[in-house]
Amino acid sequence: MERVKTTCIIDDDPIYIYGTKRIIEELDFCDKLIEYHNGQDAIDGMAQMVKEGKDIPSMIFLDLNMPVMNGWDFLEEFINIPYNNKEDVTIYIISSSIDPRDLVKVKDYNIVHNYVLKPVSPDELRTMIEQAVIKV
Amino acid sequence: METISANFLIKYSPSSIAILDKEMRFAAHSNVWLEEFGGSFDSIIGKSYYEVLPDTPLELKEIHLDCLGGAINKNNGKKIISSNGTIQWLKWKINAWKDHNEEIGGLIIVQEDITEAKRREELLLRAEKVARIGGWEIDMTSNRVFWTQVTKEIHEVPEDFVPDLEGGINFYKKGKSRDEITRLVSQALEDGTPWDTELILVTAKNNELWVRAKGETEIVNGKCVRIYGTFQDIDKQKKIELKFAEAKERLEVATKGANIGIWEYDIETNALVWDDNMYALYGIQKSDFNGEYEAWQAGLLPADKARGDKEIELAISGEKEFNTMFRVVWPNGEIRHIRAIAVSQFNNEGKVVKLIGTNWDITELKTTQLQLLRNRIALKETFQNSAVGLAMVDLDGTFKEVNQSLCDTLGYTESEFYSMSFVDITHPEDLAKDLVLLQKIIDRKQDTYQTEKRYYHKNKSIVYSVLTVTAGKNLNGELSYFNAQIINISNRKAIEKELIRAVAIAKDQNESLLNFAHIVSHNLRSHSSNMTMISGFLDKEENADEQKALLAMLRDAANGLMDTVTHLNEVVHVKLGTPEIMKSINLFETIKNVEKNLNQLLEEKNAVCHIHLSEDINIQGVQAYLDSIFLNLFTNSIRYSSPERNPVITISAFEEDNSLILLFSDNGLGINLDRHRKKIFGMYKTFHKNKDAKGIGLYMTKNQLEAMDGKISVESTEGSGTTFKLIFKLTA
Numbered sequence: 001m002e003r004v005k006t007t008c009i010i011d012d013d014p015i016y017i018y019g020t021k022r023i024i025e026e027l028d029f030c031d032k033l034i035e036y037h038n039g040q041d042a043i044d045g046m047a048q049m050v051k052e053g054k055d056i057p058s059m060i061f062l063d064l065n066m067p068v069m070n071g072w073d074f075l076e077e078f079i080n081i082p083y084n085n086k087e088d089v090t091i092y093i094i095s096s097s098i099d100p101r102d103l104v105k106v107k108d109y110n111i112v113h114n115y116v117l118k119p120v121s122p123d124e125l126r127t128m129i130e131q132a133v134i135k136v
Numbered sequence: 137m138e139t140i141s142a143n144f145l146i147k148y149s150p151s152s153i154a155i156l157d158k159e160m161r162f163a164a165h166s167n168v169w170l171e172e173f174g175g176s177f178d179s180i181i182g183k184s185y186y187e188v189l190p191d192t193p194l195e196l197k198e199i200h201l202d203c204l205g206g207a208i209n210k211n212n213g214k215k216i217i218s219s220n221g222t223i224q225w226l227k228w229k230i231n232a233w234k235d236h237n238e239e240i241g242g243l244i245i246v247q248e249d250i251t252e253a254k255r256r257e258e259l260l261l262r263a264e265k266v267a268r269i270g271g272w273e274i275d276m277t278s279n280r281v282f283w284t285q286v287t288k289e290i291h292e293v294p295e296d297f298v299p300d301l302e303g304g305i306n307f308y309k310k311g312k313s314r315d316e317i318t319r320l321v322s323q324a325l326e327d328g329t330p331w332d333t334e335l336i337l338v339t340a341k342n343n344e345l346w347v348r349a350k351g352e353t354e355i356v357n358g359k360c361v362r363i364y365g366t367f368q369d370i371d372k373q374k375k376i377e378l379k380f381a382e383a384k385e386r387l388e389v390a391t392k393g394a395n396i397g398i399w400e401y402d403i404e405t406n407a408l409v410w411d412d413n414m415y416a417l418y419g420i421q422k423s424d425f426n427g428e429y430e431a432w433q434a435g436l437l438p439a440d441k442a443r444g445d446k447e448i449e450l451a452i453s454g455e456k457e458f459n460t461m462f463r464v465v466w467p468n469g470e471i472r473h474i475r476a477i478a479v480s481q482f483n484n485e486g487k488v489v490k491l492i493g494t495n496w497d498i499t500e501l502k503t504t505q506l507q508l509l510r511n512r513i514a515l516k517e518t519f520q521n522s523a524v525g526l527a528m529v530d531l532d533g534t535f536k537e538v539n540q541s542l543c544d545t546l547g548y549t550e551s552e553f554y555s556m557s558f559v560d561i562t563h564p565e566d567l568a569k570d571l572v573l574l575q576k577i578i579d580r581k582q583d584t585y586q587t588e589k590r591y592y593h594k595n596k597s598i599v600y601s602v603l604t605v606t607a608g609k610n611l612n613g614e615l616s617y618f619n620a621q622i623i624n625i626s627n628r629k630a631i632e633k634e635l636i637r638a639v640a641i642a643k644d645q646n647e648s649l650l651n652f653a654h655i656v657s658h659n660l661r662s663h664s665s666n667m668t669m670i671s672g673f674l675d676k677e678e679n680a681d682e683q684k685a686l687l688a689m690l691r692d693a694a695n696g697l698m699d700t701v702t703h704l705n706e707v708v709h710v711k712l713g714t715p716e717i718m719k720s721i722n723l724f725e726t727i728k729n730v731e732k733n734l735n736q737l738l739e740e741k742n743a744v745c746h747i748h749l750s751e752d753i754n755i756q757g758v759q760a761y762l763d764s765i766f767l768n769l770f771t772n773s774i775r776y777s778s779p780e781r782n783p784v785i786t787i788s789a790f791e792e793d794n795s796l797i798l799l800f801s802d803n804g805l806g807i808n809l810d811r812h813r814k815k816i817f818g819m820y821k822t823f824h825k826n827k828d829a830k831g832i833g834l835y836m837t838k839n840q841l842e843a844m845d846g847k848i849s850v851e852s853t854e855g856s857g858t859t860f861k862l863i864f865k866l867t868a
Contacts, residue, residue: 015670098654
């Protein structure tokens with residue numbers, strides 16, 4: 001499997017982050033893993049990276065329901081960031097929400113690669129990563 | 137001897153004869169002479185002629201002298217004006233007599249006073265002339281025709297014209313007149329039938345004139361020996377007569393066509409004359425009418441008899457012209473309305489002697505009029521009593537006529553309407569649309585339109601209506617006014633509004649329910665999926681520390697799940713359970729209690745509370761909810777207080793309508809409402825990184841308030857503070 005340089009998890013649920021991190025480490029496909037606990041922190045963090053001339057994470061797992069700034073608001077802000085490696089960024093929305101409205105809304109955002117329902121099994125995750133990497 | 141017998145003869149002569157000597161002395165005379173000319177003399181023998189007749193005119197004296205000279209003088213009739221002026225007509229024959237020596241001895245005068253006869257003759261002639269009656273005579277035996285002067289004048293022939301029978305007949309106009317006269321004359325000659333006819337003559341000067349020719353015959357021994365008669369110029373009268381006949385005929389045609397009857401009432405004789413049309417009007421036969429006033433009366437409807445008589449009386453007395461209407465009853469029972477007018481004819485003393493009048497049948501007219509009146513009344517009643525507002529509007533928009541319903545609907549009186557145009561009471565937003573549609577009618581593009589519009593009631597409230605306008609046309613089919621029908625649909629509109637509101641509420645609630653469901657399911661899923669994940673790791677994990685950590689996480693997830701389920705219960709409970717347990721609660725007490733419970737926390741944070749609230753305010757609510765609400769508000773204010781200052785909480789309240797408005801203010805961090813206004817009362821929404829925040833507090837507060845029929849809203853400035861506005865229902 002190809003390697004991804006940096007992966008980012010944006011989610012407010014600590015248990016979920018723990019679990020996801022563990023799976024990613026087992027799969028061992030990326031060099032670095034960053035986590036943010038809400039949309040606002042993620043935006044601030046990425047803005048900082050851009051300022052420093054660094055690349056932003058090429059794979060992002062985004063939760064929808066977060067305090068302060070939720071997933072949708074994050075996406076709105078994200079597309080305005082002048083980041084360098086735009087084409088390389090793959091975003092997955094990973095959420096517990098089965099609200100059909102959310103499912104539909106995903107289609108409005110081209111940069112979202114897919115919508116995945118929690119919980120994500122290791123096998124699913126592996127598949128997602130493989131697909132993403134192939135795309136890259 | 138001779139002389140005596142001669143004298144005897146003379147004495148008893150039947151004519152006036154006198155014998156005079158050369159000195160004009162009476163030698164002998166007849167008794168008749170004495171009677172006629174003797175005057176008052178007893179005896180005139182030996183007296184002079186001129187003594188007996190002193191008024192003898194000179195003319196006569198001269199004739200005497202002449203005759204004494206041997207002349208013979210006779211005259212058939214001459215007008216003598218005596219010296220005293222008397223007019224006398226005399227007829228005489230005078231000649232001289234000779235004695236036995238053949239010498240003139242004197243005069244024999246045979247004289248007759250024909251004054252009387254002459255006078256009559258003269259008068260007759262004059263009458264003839266005046267009446268233009270000329271006489272004529274034909275002697276059948278000699279075939280001689282005689283015409284008087286006037287006859288000749290009528291024929292316009294000269295005086296010396298000599299007529300004959302054939303010529304006479306030829307004067308008649310060729311054709312009907314000539315044929316007629318020929319026939320009459322032949323008839324007369326045959327059997328002596330007299331005639332009296334009016335024919336046209338053509339005079340010698342070619343003038344046509346009407347004459348009345350009368351003829352009679354004298355039959356002797358069965359043979360006609362003489363025909364005689366008169367001609368009268370009746371041209372003028374005849375022409376008048378003819379004109380009259382023409383006019384009469386015209387009148388007859390006119391009255392017959394128009395069914396007008398003409399009548400004439402002679403007051404003195406009580407005779408009533410009817411023309412043919414009258415019978416038809418009264419429905420009777422000519423033979424049934426006896427020509428008297430009472431006959432007319434009998435035809436009247438009993439109810440109208442008295443009035444009819446009175447009107448006739450007034451006409452007769454000259455007080456009032458006869459111009460009226462009455463009803464007649466036909467023998468078959470039918471009742472007809474008759475219109476009657478008459479003119480009065482006066483005699484020399486100014487008294488009315490005759491009434492000449494007309495009658496005509498106006499039953500159809502009357503019936504139509506009544507029907508029209510009935511229709512009009514019915515229409516008016518319908519108009520007035522219609523449950524729908526009706527109006528007739530002038531072309532300039534002014535109300536012409538309105539019914540009671542419209543007055544009730546819009547609150548104006550009739551007279552107020554009549555000084556208004558519909559423009560004055562139409563809602564301005566609906567006016568343009570109305571006028572556009574109205575113009576379509578004016579332009580004849582359509583005859584009617586219907587629209588919804590708002591009117592202003594007199595009390596300024598709005599009346600929702602459905603308006604239907606139709607063109608009102610005059611007899612020529614031209615647009616003359618508008619018919620408007622206005623139906624008040626305010627009720628309908630109110631119900632509509634209510635319905636829309638209810639639907640909106642339902643929609644709202646549905647959405648909030650949906651949200652709720654999604655949120656809850658999301659949370660349930662989160663926790664349960666975490667549990668699954670952790671369990672999965674636990675299975676594989678061998679490291680003891682790691683296992684411990686995992687167990688702890690599992691516990692958290694389980695707790696989280698529990699919390700969610702609890703919240704779910706609470707929310708459901710609030711949404712479903714409230715109405716039964718609403719009570720009257722003292723607000724001040726409640727707040728004070730909560731404050732007391734939080735005492736420790738408040739002290740810790742150096743928070744200050746200002747409570748400006750009347751102690752006797754009671755609101756409808758659930759104690760548990762109220763506790764929860766204020767607990768939440770206090771806790772939030774503390775939790776989100778500004779690190780730069782001590783928290784200050786201000787609570788104030790005031791009454792408005794039936795509600796209590798409570799303002800809960802703090803001086804904390806404030807909320808960016810531009811960003812979060814929609815989410816602030818949402819479920820599981822937090823805006824700060826505060827770990828304690830579950831994001832459900834305000835959601836619950838809102839639900840609890842709404843369950844008590846209240847409301848909550850928020851105003852805030854980031855960096856300064858936040859104010860929550862709560863609305864409670866006051867205890868009645």
